[in-house]
Amino acid sequence: MLWYQIIFLSLIQGLTEFLPVSSSAHLILPSQLLNWQDQGLAFDVAVHVGTLIAVVTYFYKDILSISKAWCLSLFGKRLGDVTAAQGKLGWYIIIGTIPVGLVGFLCGGLIETHLRSIEVIAYTTIGFGILLWLADKFFHDNKEIHQLTWRTSFAIGVSQVLALIPGTSRSGITMTSARALGFSRDAAVRFSFLLSIPLISIAGGYKLLQLIMSPTVVDWVAIITGVILSMISAYICIYFFLKWINNIGFTVFLVYRLLLGFFLLALVYL
Numbered sequence: 001m002l003w004y005q006i007i008f009l010s011l012i013q014g015l016t017e018f019l020p021v022s023s024s025a026h027l028i029l030p031s032q033l034l035n036w037q038d039q040g041l042a043f044d045v046a047v048h049v050g051t052l053i054a055v056v057t058y059f060y061k062d063i064l065s066i067s068k069a070w071c072l073s074l075f076g077k078r079l080g081d082v083t084a085a086q087g088k089l090g091w092y093i094i095i096g097t098i099p100v101g102l103v104g105f106l107c108g109g110l111i112e113t114h115l116r117s118i119e120v121i122a123y124t125t126i127g128f129g130i131l132l133w134l135a136d137k138f139f140h141d142n143k144e145i146h147q148l149t150w151r152t153s154f155a156i157g158v159s160q161v162l163a164l165i166p167g168t169s170r171s172g173i174t175m176t177s178a179r180a181l182g183f184s185r186d187a188a189v190r191f192s193f194l195l196s197i198p199l200i201s202i203a204g205g206y207k208l209l210q211l212i213m214s215p216t217v218v219d220w221v222a223i224i225t226g227v228i229l230s231m232i233s234a235y236i237c238i239y240f241f242l243k244w245i246n247n248i249g250f251t252v253f254l255v256y257r258l259l260l261g262f263f264l265l266a267l268v269y270l
Helices: 003-016 023-033 041-058 060-074 081-114 118-138 150-164 170-180 185-213 220-248 251-269
Strands: none
Touching (some): 003 023, 003 041, 003 220, 023 118, 041 060, 060 081, 060 185, 081 150, 185 220
């Protein structure tokens, strides 16, 4: 890849991984629209590592408290109310990750082969953008993250399966389902971000395993650049998204998704 392609794709991955606009679609489109060469497996691993470092760094206090409480719950320790709630949240993150992990393992190859076209991305970008806006506009309950149950976390996890289709957006569909289930914007966003940690770890680990088993020559300059830039842009994105989401809502993302989706449909049909 050329230097400007490395910079662009790294920044795009970091920014779109956590915004409800689909990072996979934004990484697929440059190769299809601009005839850029595929970024390759090694670079995919790099930008996944970068976004993982960003979200873990931002939520490290939450991760430590959730992990500690979850481990204590395994051994039947008597916990205080706050610690017990953190332990339950650990279980809910696991429950929310299982559906997409299973479907991705069983059907990932099929999706990769048949659902990466510009037309599919256009329709999912538009359709799931409208669903996100509707869920945010017409569901006004304000449950907080401690009010999650295994049923709601499983429902959000099942919806996350749809994110395997490019253009859907993992963060977008989990925020949509959380809002539809009555959670506040802040709770929906935070749970979506926490859910991303095991999923990005699994996806990145799988890609890393593929990389280890392949004879691909690694461009270490591109790899290091990808990790650093995706990490920085992802951290900035998480910080400002959580800071502003209660005020700006999701309408701006609907507008962006509609513009992008109809632009892509114009390319396909005109």
